[in-house]
Amino acid sequence: MLLASSTLRPQSYRAEELQGFGIDVKELKEINPRTALSYSFRAETSSSGRNCSTALGHAAALEELHAKGCSLATKAWVENHWSLVLWKLAGMxxxxxxxxxxxxxxxxxWSEVIRQLLYRYERDLNGSSRPPLRLIVTRDASAESPMVLCISNISWPNGEVDENGRSVVSRPELEVTDGWYKLRAHVDEPLARATRKGFIRIGRxxxxxxxxxxxxxKEGAEILEAYDSTVLVITGNSSHMAPWHAKLGFQRTPFIATLNSLTPDGGNVAAMVVEIIKVYPVAYIEFVEDEHGRKTRDGPRDETEETKLQSQWQRRRESEAAKLWAVYDERWSTMHGYAERLEERARSAFPKHGEPPDNFHDLYDALKEDPTMAKKILSSISPQDAGWLARHxxxxxVQEREDAEREIERELEALCPARDVKDFCVVAVKDAxxxxxxQNRTAQITVWDAVSLTTGEESLKGFETGQRYLVCLIPHAMPVSLTPRIHRLRI
Known part of the structure; x- marks a missing residue:
């Protein structure tokens, strides 16, 4: 049955009308995922054809499933699904x-409950169609995926106090279900406020x-074993109340938030479609580290100021690099001159085969470090040893030049460290x-790294009014409100 297109509506019947249909209203009201485990149907002939003189509860359901060949069904599995099936059927x-x-x-x-348990067994245990919460807890699906869940329980902590002994307003712990399994959920303050006001309640x-x-x-676990050790963390800006007829489980399309639904303490915004109504110039903030290792912000600056500072830094870095390379080039020029003199001394005795002398590494080090010793070596070395030393x-x-590049880069980083500059652009938006x-609200969004921003495979050539984007907004530690991940909409 498609509930959205049906003429049925919740709470359309008064208690007297329900009783007129032969329904025990008091009994149905008491059914929830907690109390359903203690409920049993009156003794009747089971679907297997044998007479039962006792009440038919979840234990009898397990026996019935085993009798039908459902060997994978366990006591914990039946208890979980028994409670959720009865809760759903009571609502229907x-x-x-x-x-x-x-x-x-x-x-x-009884027969309808067994039919539903058999259906769930075939899909969940005997087949390959696992429910959303089970996939999430086993780490086979992302918890970030859009989904619709039902509130199956709400727990309030008892009298929490702060370090000064004063009572604090506590947040509730929700229990949510995808209709198949249950999982605890931690909420932020906006969702806690909605729970206190009654917007979030059991059954919604x-x-x-x-x-x-x-x-x-760290690794995945089976959901029936992970109830006490695993929680789902949900936030207000990425949540909203779903209609009563919404289908539970994963959804194919993302939920689009609007500016009216956001709160400052509501966390990330999973998805929002915005239209740009004004674009401010790109600005820059530089992060400077002091002698104590603490970073301070300098700016913001406009593009002209940033270009000037970047040019000054570039000239200084090039100047320092030139000085460092001059020292290396002078040393290499000296060694190159030694090699030419050694080749001249070797002449026809330049070695083509054989082994180098044992001390040629010591001779090389002496040439590099002691000019006085270098003169003695060049004048006294044998022609064959001179050839080996020239070749070395x-x-x-080549190796020393590569080493010099790394060493010079390290020294440059100490003398003239790279600048830590972030560019950003503020855009005014409205709901698209x-x-x-x-659309009666507007907002300003700060887009960090706007200069290098890309949308898919395309480089973004700046923002323009009228453009529409699908954005994910993340609270940022900067003195601005939100940082977006941006995807250009193809409209």
């Missing part, structure tokens, strides 16, 4: 009580995106897509 009975008059369409009965559906999985385990100087030249409320 209250939504569509007329179906209870037809034995073929009746929901609140919530659309979430950009959630995080917090677990005591030439071979070392709204559903219920008009």
């Amino acid at each position: 009975v209250a939504l569509d009580p007329r179906s209870e008059l037809d034995p073929a369409r009746r929901r609140w009965c 559906k919530i659309a979430v995106a950009g959630a995080k999985l917090s677990s005591q385990r 100087i030439q071979n070392r030249a 897509r709204t559903l219920r409320r008009p």
Whole structure:
């Protein structure tokens, strides 16, 4: 049944009307994921054809599944699904009580529960279609994916106090379900406020995106074993209440937030479509580290000031590099001169085969470090040893130049360190897509690294008014509100 297109609406029937359809209203009201485990159907003939003289509860359901060959079903699995199936069926009975008059369409009965458990067994255990929360906890799907969940329980901490002994306003812990499994959820302050006001309550559906999985385990785990060690962390700016008829589980398209729905303490915004209405010039902030290793901000500056400072830094760095290379070039020029004199001394005795002398490394070091000793070596070395030493100087030249490049780069970093500059651009935006409320809010978004920003494979040549973007907004530590990931919309 497609609930969205049906004529059914929640709470359309009063208690007296439900009783008129033969429904025990008090019994249905008491059914929830916690109390359902203690519920049993009255003894009747089971779907396997054997007479049962006892009440039919979750233990009998496990026996029934095993009798039908469902060997993978465990006690924990049946208890989990028994409670969620009964909770769902109780809601469907209250939504569509007329179906209870037809034995073929009746929901609140033992045979319907077994049918639903068999369906879940085939999909969840015997097949390959695992539910969303199970995929997330086993780390086979991302918790950031957009999905619709149902609030199955709300727990409030008992009397929390701060370090001074004063009572503090606590946040609730939610329990959410995808209709198949349950998981605890931690919420931020906006969602806690919504819970205190009653907007979030048991049975309501919530659309979430950009959630995080917090677990005591680094690797994935089976969800029935991970309830006490794993929580889903959801935030207000990436969540909204879903309609009662929304289908639980993963959603194909992202949920689009609007400016009206955002709060300063609501965390990340998973997705929002904005239209640019004004673009401010690109500005720059430089981060400078003091002698204590602390970074301070210098700026913001406009493009002219930044270009001037960058040119000054570039000239200084080139000057320091030239000085360092001059020292190396002078040393190499000296060694190159030694090599030419050694080749001249070797002449026809230049070695083509054989082994070099044992002390030619010492001779090379002496040439580099002691000019006085170099003169003695050049005047007294044998022609054959001179040939070996000349060849060694030439071979070392390439390696020493590479070493010199690395050493000069390190010295340059100490003398004239690279500048830590971030560019940004502030754009004024409005909602490009709204559903219920008009576009009556505008906002300023700070786009960091705007100069090098790309959209897919294209370089962004600056922002223009009228452009539309799908953005993910992340609270930033800078003195600005939000930092976006931007994707250009093809419109």
